[in-house]
Each structure stands twice: as structure tokens, then as C-alpha cells.
Amino acid sequence: MSRAAWHARIACGGEVSGAGFLVTSRTVLTCAHVVRNQDLAPLTVSFPNRRDLGELTASVAVHGGWTGGWTDPGDLAVLELDREVPLQPARFAPPGAEQGGADLEAYGFPDGYEEGVLARYRAVSRTLIADEWLQLEAASAHGQPIAHGFSGAAVTLPDGRVVGMVAQVAGEPGVLTGRMLPTEVMARYWYDLGALVPAPATGTPAASGRLHALVRRAEAAALDCRPAQLYRDAVGPFGPEPPPDGFGSLRQAAAYVQWQVDDPEAVPRFADRLAGLLEPRPSAPAPDSAWAPIVVELEHSGEGQGQVTVQVSAYREGRRRRVAVARLPRGEVRAYVQRRVDDAFALLAPDAEALLTFVLPRDWLNEPVAQWACGPEDATPLGCAHPLVVADLSRHRSARLRHQLAHRWRTLEGDPARTVLHRVDCGSPERPLGLRKRLRDEAAGLAGFGAPPEAAPDRFEAGLNVPVPVLLWPRTGCATADHAGPCAGSTFLDALSLCVDGIPPTELPRHIWRLREEAAADDDPEGHWARDVQLLWDDPRCYPEPQASLHTPVA
Numbered sequence: 001m002s003r004a005a006w007h008a009r010i011a012c013g014g015e016v017s018g019a020g021f022l023v024t025s026r027t028v029l030t031c032a033h034v035v036r037n038q039d040l041a042p043l044t045v046s047f048p049n050r051r052d053l054g055e056l057t058a059s060v061a062v063h064g065g066w067t068g069g070w071t072d073p074g075d076l077a078v079l080e081l082d083r084e085v086p087l088q089p090a091r092f093a094p095p096g097a098e099q100g101g102a103d104l105e106a107y108g109f110p111d112g113y114e115e116g117v118l119a120r121y122r123a124v125s126r127t128l129i130a131d132e133w134l135q136l137e138a139a140s141a142h143g144q145p146i147a148h149g150f151s152g153a154a155v156t157l158p159d160g161r162v163v164g165m166v167a168q169v170a171g172e173p174g175v176l177t178g179r180m181l182p183t184e185v186m187a188r189y190w191y192d193l194g195a196l197v198p199a200p201a202t203g204t205p206a207a208s209g210r211l212h213a214l215v216r217r218a219e220a221a222a223l224d225c226r227p228a229q230l231y232r233d234a235v236g237p238f239g240p241e242p243p244p245d246g247f248g249s250l251r252q253a254a255a256y257v258q259w260q261v262d263d264p265e266a267v268p269r270f271a272d273r274l275a276g277l278l279e280p281r282p283s284a285p286a287p288d289s290a291w292a293p294i295v296v297e298l299e300h301s302g303e304g305q306g307q308v309t310v311q312v313s314a315y316r317e318g319r320r321r322r323v324a325v326a327r328l329p330r331g332e333v334r335a336y337v338q339r340r341v342d343d344a345f346a347l348l349a350p351d352a353e354a355l356l357t358f359v360l361p362r363d364w365l366n367e368p369v370a371q372w373a374c375g376p377e378d379a380t381p382l383g384c385a386h387p388l389v390v391a392d393l394s395r396h397r398s399a400r401l402r403h404q405l406a407h408r409w410r411t412l413e414g415d416p417a418r419t420v421l422h423r424v425d426c427g428s429p430e431r432p433l434g435l436r437k438r439l440r441d442e443a444a445g446l447a448g449f450g451a452p453p454e455a456a457p458d459r460f461e462a463g464l465n466v467p468v469p470v471l472l473w474p475r476t477g478c479a480t481a482d483h484a485g486p487c488a489g490s491t492f493l494d495a496l497s498l499c500v501d502g503i504p505p506t507e508l509p510r511h512i513w514r515l516r517e518e519a520a521a522d523d524d525p526e527g528h529w530a531r532d533v534q535l536l537w538d539d540p541r542c543y544p545e546p547q548a549s550l551h552t553p554v555a
Contacts, residue, residue: 005049006090007107007116010079010152012032015039019108021162023196028058029186030152031167032077034394042094045081057082062173065191073132075167076181076189077121085225090154092197093161095184096121097257103139107149107168115346119144121155133167133184138176145169146178155180179540184259187444191251199258199267205485207257211271215254217278225277227253234270235261249272254325291509292316292352294344296337296369297359299393306330314347318544321347338375341382356388356508356540357378360398362464366452366475366534370516377500381515387509389537394466401467402540408469409539411418412445413506419445419498419505422468424459426489428483432458445505448496449473449481450489452534455490457479469539470505472496472512495529509537 008020008028018034028045036503044055051535058079065074099103103120110117120143122137129135135144136155146169155164187193197213218225227247232239234257247253256268293315301307308330312323324340341356358369369390370383382388395401406555412419422444424435439447439462447468453460455478463471474492481489503511512535519528 001450004107005047005087007047007049007118007154009046009048009114011044011046011055012037014044015041016114016149017111017151017167019106020079021152021154021165022047022085022087022089023193025087026081027061027089028079028081029165029190029193030077030079031165032075033070034152035060035077035079036068045078045079047085047087050085053087055084056085056326061313062190069438070168070451073130074189076165076186078190083286083481090156090162091160092183093163094198094200095163095182096126096200097161098134098155098163098182099126100157104136104158104163104555105147105158106150106153108146108153108166110147110149114339115147115434117144117147119150121176123145126521128182128185132471134164134182136166136178136180143175143176145176150178151552177291187259188254191255194255194258196499199264207267208273211254211258211267214271214274214278215250218250220277223250223275223277225250230270231257233273234266235263239266239465250554258525259358262452269526281434291355291542292342292348292353293357293544294348294360295320295357296341297393297396298361298364299334299489300361301327308333310336310340311433311534314344315543316347316349316352320543323347326518334372335376338373340377354386355384355385357391357542359393360390361393362453362461364472365390365392365536366473368475368532370534371532372532381516381520383513384520387513389509389535395464395538398435398506401465405469405538406540408443408445408467409505409541410471411443419503420501421472421493422447423493423497424449424456424463425493426455426478427484427489428481430459432462436462436466437461439468446469446470446472446508448493448500450493451478451481451488452476455479464536467538469537470508471536472500473534474529475534492529492533496533499530505537506539508535 008022009016010018010020010030014489018030018061020028020030022028027299031338034501038060043058045058046055047053060077064076066072077321078346079309104122106119108119116405120139123137124135124137146166148169150169153166154162154453155166156162164182165186166178168179168183183197187197195209196210199208227250228242231253233244241260254270291517295313297311301309305328307327309327311325312335313320326336328336345354360367365542370388371381374381374385375383419429422442424447447463449460452473454477477488499515510532519530521526523526527533
């Protein structure tokens with residue numbers, strides 16, 4: 001009878017009042033009405049199949065809120081024993097397991113059966129009575145009725161796993177029916193039970209236990225989080241809708257995921273996201289540990305036609321250090337940037353590898369900054385001397401887009417299959433909204449355009465605003481993307497795809513740098529397909545500090 005050793009008998013003042021069952025080494029579950037007189041008489045628990053343990057004193061640790069009427073909800077009590085017992089606690093089946101048609105078993109203590117007696121019943125339906133109980137009917141017409149003394153007994157499958165607790169007995173003699181509280185209802189009144197019961201979709205208690213441990217940690221830490229957003233992240237866009245009244249607490253959201261969602265990955269996803277909030281990952285390093293961004297930000301100044309605000313900064317040890325800021329006529333910007341970028345190198349660590357980042361207004365994204373000379377005495381293009389990328393000023397400053405981009409980078413690093421180039425060919429009948437949907441549905445990390453931004457501005461804007469972290473295009477080429485048939489853009493994309501597919505996106509700045517060097521060294525540099533490749537590469541983790549305002553007053 002070792003398998004049944006966790007069945008418990010509850011007594012008040014020496015009189016048997018019902019049954020219960022051990023769920024941890026010191027915790028017993030029973031009905032609240034079984035212990036309703038516990039204030040008037042000593043409450044004890046014994047285990048008929050382990051008589052050597054004797055009677056243990058117990059106290060009510062949790063009360064489900066039952067108020068005394070037989071149809072009142074919350075008829076559950078959690079008892080704490082005065083000491084641990086050396087017994088294997090009951091195991092739980094996933095909710096709904098009682099519906100398989102098998103006989104269910106209850107171990108109770110009606111009058112005349114102090115040692116206990118078994119009753120076999122079946123669940124009538126999955127429908128809850130008053131959203132609280134499942135109805136049970138006897139497996140045979142001559143079986144043991146569920147009578148007084150069965151209250152609080154575990155209802156088990158043939159393999160001994162618990163699916164509920166007997167809460168009500170038949171109202172009339174000879175009527176072989178009863179009612180049980182299924183485990184998911186019991187968990188409403190004792191939250192910690194959810195950690196012991198497998199979620200319906202997972203079938204194992206490990207995921208549930210982890211989820212509940214994280215929820216308790218979050219509550220202890222007073223974590224500021226949005227339960228509705230955690231739920232949405234866990235169930236995905238096609239998961240079940242949350243309850244009409246929403247979630248009043250993190251517990252409610254976690255319980256809803258555990259009991260109401262059939263997706264086996266929902267509970268682990270919810271737990272993973274909650275763990276991320278409790279244990280935020282350290283700020284990710286630059287795509288390579290040696291990256292040291294030098295950032296050149298250009299902006300229309302608004303102070304007159306042709307005026308540009310320029311700011312040059314350098315990052316060292318994760319901190320942004322401003323090198324210079326000025327407002328200049330556009331014609332003077334290149335020479336100024338050449339000088340100040342040279343100054344910025346003095347702020348880098350000796351072993352750091354510079355990443356030149358030009359943050360440009362959207363209408364300047366096609367500027368040939370990679371072709372700018374390093375300086376008056378060095379005609380080497382900046383894009384051949386160092387890894388060089390561009391970024392879009394508007395999304396560089398958008399907290400919403402920065403958040404989405406950081407999330408997309410984590411996804412890319414965890415799924416190398418997503419490093420395939422998503423082509424946007426000239427002559428494609430795809431409308432901007434269709435392109436936007438494709439890039440979003442396919443979680444695109446890299447998009448390649450056959451023509452420069454001004455040739456198809458609406459499609460290009462779709463790539464920027466989805467957002468896709470990496471965009472590539474030929475800076476020169478087709479003047480319009482509205483033509484059919486092969487073109488220079490198709491040739492560019494064919495070659496680009498062979499060049500970048502399978503390359504980790506974090507390596508692309510270095511990869512394109514070497515490609516620019518190759519094109520410049522070619523016997524026919526003007527005819528090389530990659531001579532004018534432009535790389536928009538946008539990883540917010542490279543720039544950990546908030547972006548400084550470009551509106552700093554300057555003389």
C-alpha cells in the first residue's frame with residue numbers, strides 16, 4: 001500500500017471529520033468544511049497506511065474563503081503539519097485527464113470505516129457546475145456511495161495521479177453521485193498548487209513549477225511589469241484572447257496561461273520572458289568585442305538653407321564621449337568630418353577596431369560617405385580604410401524602433417537561418433504594404449534592394465519602419481524600380497546574395513569593408529558590382545547610452 005500512503009484522515013477533537021492528501025512533506029489538502037470546527041477542538045492528521053507515524057498536529061495555513069453554505073465556493077483548506085513526514089507526496093495529472101472514461105478512485109472514511117474505504121466513480125462531463133465543481137457518478141450501481149467522510153479525499157486516476165478533490169456528497173440516501181473540485185479550480189484558492197500540477201499542454205510539472213517560482217520572485221521583488229504584454233508574448237498573435245476584464249495581477253496572467261492555453265510552449269515562453277525581466281541580460285557587447293563605434297550624426301539644422309548640424313562621438317568601454325559639434329554649411333561638412341573623425345580615434349582603446357557609423361537624415365541615406373577620402377593627405381576612401389555603415393536618423397532616435405531592433409537582433413543571433421537576404425527586385429509588383437507584411441511575417445534580418453532609395457522610396461521606407469536591422473542597396477544604378485526584366489539591380493542582388501547569405505549579421509560591417517577593398521583593387525573598379533554598395537546596419541546595442549540631442553546651441 002505504499003502507493004496509497006499519502007492518503008490522510010482528518011480528525012477534530014478525536015472525531016474523524018473527513019479525508020485529505022499529502023502534497024508536500026508537510027502540507028495536506030482537504031476541504032474547508034472538514035476543518036470548520038478546528039477552532040473548537042484540536043486538529044490532527046494521520047495516515048492509515050503508515051500507522052507508525054501516529055497522529056500529527058496540524059493547523060490551517062490557507063483557507064479558500066468558504067463561508068459555510070454547501071454551495072459556497074472556496075471549499076478548500078491547506079493544512080500545515082507540525083513536522084515533516086517521510087512519505088512520497090501525491091502526484092497530479094494535467095487538468096482534464098479525468099475525462100478519459102476511466103474509473104476514478106477516492107479513499108474516504110465514512111462512519112464504520114476508520115481505516116478507510118474506496119469508492120469508484122466517473123466524471124460525467126467537463127462542464128463545471130456553477131464554475132466550481134465537476135459532477136461524479138458511481139462506476140456501478142452497487143458501489144460505495146460518496147458519503148460523509150469522503151470530503152477532502154483525493155480523486156485519482158487508476159495510476160494514482162490526482163485529478164481533483166471530493167467536495168460534496170450525495171444529498172439523498174441511495175443516490176450514487178457526488179461533486180469534486182478539479183485541480184484547476186483548487187488552484188484558484190491556493191496559488192502554490194499550480195506549481196505542482198502539470199499544465200494541460202505540457203503534461204509535466206517542471207514547466208509549471210518554474211513559472212510559479214518566477215511569479216513568487218517577481219512578487220517579492222515588487223517587479224514592475226505588464227501582465228497583459230507577458231501573456232501576449234507567450235501565446236503569440238493567434239493565441240486565445242485574454243479574459244474580458246483583463247488581468248488584475250501577474251498571478252492571474254500566469255494562471256490563465258497555465259490552465260487556458262493549449263500551446264505547449266506558452267508556459268515556457270511566459271516563464272522565459274518573466275525570467276528576462278527578473279534577471280535582465282547584461283548589455284550585449286558590440287557585435288564583435290573589438291568594435292569601437294565612432295558616430296557621425298548629420299541633421300538639417302533648420303537655421304537656414306544648406307545648414308547642417310554635425311556631431312562626432314566615440315565610444316570607449318560602453319560610454320559615449322563627444323568629440324565635437326558644429327553647425328556648418330553643407331559644403332564644409334566633409335572636410336570637418338575628416339578632421340573630427342581623425343580626432344575621435346585618439347579616444348579609442350589601443351586594441352579597439354573602429355566602426356564608422358554615419359547617422360543620416362532619411363533623404364541623405366544614399367550619400368557616398370564610404371567614398372569620402374580619409375583626409376587631405378590620404379585619398380583612401382573611408383569605406384575601404386575601416387568598416388563603415390550608415391543608419392537612419394529618425395529610427396536612431398525612436399525608442400519604439402530601438403526596442404524592436406534590439407529584439408530582432410536577439411532573434412537573428414539565435415536563428416542563423418534568418419540571415420538569408422530578402423530581395424526587393426526592380427519591377428516587382430509587390431506593393432509597399434505587401435512588402436512590409438512579408439518582411440514582418442518572415443522576421444527578415446537582411447533586405448537587399450535592386451535600386452537606390454530614391455528609385456523606390458515607398459518600398460525603402462517599408463524596410464526602415466518594419467524595422468529590418470540590415471539593408472543593402474547599390475548607391476547608383478536604376479533610376480526607377482518600375483520596370484520589368486533583368487537589369488543592373490538584378491545583377492547586384494544575385495551577386496550580393498551569394499556574398500552575404502549565411503554570414504552572421506554581426507559580421508557584415510567587416511565583410512562589406514573587405515568587399516569594398518576588393519572592388520577598389522579590381523582591374524575595372526568602376527565596373528565591379530560592389531563598388532557602390534551601401535550598408536545600413538543598425539544594432540542599438542552598439543550605442544548603449546541615450547542619444548544626445550543634436551540641438552546643442554553652437555556659435
